[in-house]
Amino acid sequence: MIDMKSRTKKFTIDCSFLCSKLPNSREYNAYVNQLIRCSSSVGANYRASQRAKSGADFINKLKIVEEEADESNFFLEILLEINKNPELKIEIEKLLKEGNEILAIVVASIKTARNNQIKK
Template identity: 80%
Template sequence: MIDMKARTKQFTINSSYLCNKLPTTREFNAYVNQLIRCSSSVGANYRASQRAKSTADFINKLKIVEEEADESSFFLEIILEINKNQDLKFEIEKLLKESNEILAIVEASLKTAKNNLNKK
């Protein structure tokens, strides 16, 4: 079984580590700030979803995780495109793969939760 709470937390941490290695130019700073914000929101909101008070509340919280994971993927794609440091390419690609996997898992969970809600 996948421990999504730990996985989303690790995604947040790994995104932070990557951001620390990127150049401190005006352009990178804008993308780094956005990536830090949305990647940390993935972990925080997934954690909050586990304390949901109802299925509808769970769905609402997971929708935020979905949105923030997708946004993380977007900023990782931008960083990958503008990055000139080949040493970081693999790390960025690995994080991008992880954000897309988290997104897919969350989308599947949302589908299941919505189906369960409709059965009630």
């Protein structure tokens, strides 16, 4: 089983590879730039969460991961709707599935971390 640090890094890289295959136009470039920014933030902030200085710091960093994963999913949804290439649609759908799984794991981790803080 792949750990979350590797999984979020792979998500970042896979989004980058997808972006390199999309058309180069003003409209696509805006979405591509946003997707690259937020998907890379997923990996970077998850990594930062693993070096958190406290439980509250850990939760705050995971909240950033949650927001950036949701934003990544938004731009993947937009690209899915505007893209006409069937092969890229399949790739986008796989990334969207992975983005949703990462988001669900992070949300569950935040809930667990909050519950553990309450119990202390």
